[in-house]
Amino acid sequence: MSVADQFGLDDPTSPLLAEAREGWERWCAVDPRLAVVDDLADLREWTRQADAADKAAVLRTLATLTATDRSAVAVLVWLLIPGACRVAEGLSDLSPDVDALVASELWVQASQVHRLRTPWLARALLNATRREVAASLGVGSRADRHWKRVLVTDDLTTLASTTGDRAAVESVVAPDIELREFLDQAVLDCAVSEDEVCLLRQLAAAAETVGAPLRRxxxxxxxxxxxxxxxxDHPAASRTxxxxxxxxxxxxxxxxxxxIDDVSLDRWRAEQHGGGEIGAA
Structure with a gap:
């Protein structure tokens, strides 16, 4: 049984999908800015093709609605079913019940998404789902502990949130999740390379092992x-x-x-586009 089967969201007659459709129609009638498609069935395809800012606005509106409306949770879960299936596939060797575990955790995360402050909601939800399911199955990374300590104790806490609101981040979203989202986007924007992120994670794990102080x-x-x-275990010298x-x-x-904001990020991207990829090693 797949993640989608757990919810019945791929069945046109399922009560949960009917609830999601009803909610979508109701919100679109109230807020025309949300009415990017007439039928909820077309929303997934729209998110694949939409401008990033438009997509973020729709997802943020849905996230806000989850505070009081279960239909919004159903819509978000339905949108994320393809990604959740990939999460389950990646964890399939850990448990025969991984589809059910991913489905239930995805619902929990979607129900709480109104508390998140991140521009990458979809990725944040899927990453949080993966992390919590893996943790429930006894799988984790010692590197994450050092990443989290780094994130909340130094000026680089800006890495944890595009809002710069450190107190808000610590209260509403796990710093390690936010850092992962930031690093994923940094790689996509060629701020750093995947190899460099891998190196930093290896160093974080090593720093945790040797008890390296954060002040040095x-x-x-x-x-x-x-x-x-x-x-x-690396071909390069320590100095390198x-x-x-x-x-x-x-x-x-x-x-x-x-x-910090979309304008600054667009300006940064434009500068890098003109000057080449800065993530190249």
Missing amino acids: GRLGLTTPAAVELVAR LRRRAAHALDRLTIYAVAC
């Missing part, structure tokens, strides 16, 4: 002990790894500042 070596990531631990990590963190800091 770029929040502990480039302390000699952490770098040496990573260098044991430390330099690459420092440069990547510098670029991420600049990118985080640009992410």
Whole structure:
């Protein structure tokens, strides 16, 4: 049984899909800006082709509605079924009941999405679902613990939120989830490369292992002990790894500042488009 089957959302006669359709029609009648498609069945395709700002506005409106209307939760879950199926597929070797686990966790996350403050709602929901299901099955990463400590104890807390509101982030969304979303988008925007993000995660895991203090070596990531631990299984020399990590963190800091608002981010993207990809190593 697939994730979609757990909800019955692919069945045109299912009560939950009927509830989602009714809610969509009701909201569109009240707010024409939400009426980007006449039929809810066309909304998935619209999100694949829509301008990023338009899509974000629709998703944010739906997220706000989840605070008081279960129909909005149903719509968001229906939209995210394809992504949830990929999450379940990626975790399929962990449990024979992974579809049910992903489905139930997705509903929980969608019910709470009105509390999130991130421009990447869909990815945030799917990543949170993956993280919670994996954690329930005893799977996690020690690197995440150090990422979280780094995020909430240094000036680089700007990496955790495009709003810059540190208190709000700590109260409404797990910092490690927000950081993952930020890094995913940074790679897509070529602020850093996937290899650089991988290196930073390896250094975070090493920093956690050696107990590197956050006040030294770029929040502990480039302390000699952490770098040496990573260098044991890496072809590059310690000095090269430390330099690459420092440069990547510098670029991420600049990118985080640009992410404060859409205007700044668009300007940053335009500058990078004219000057080449800065994530190339």
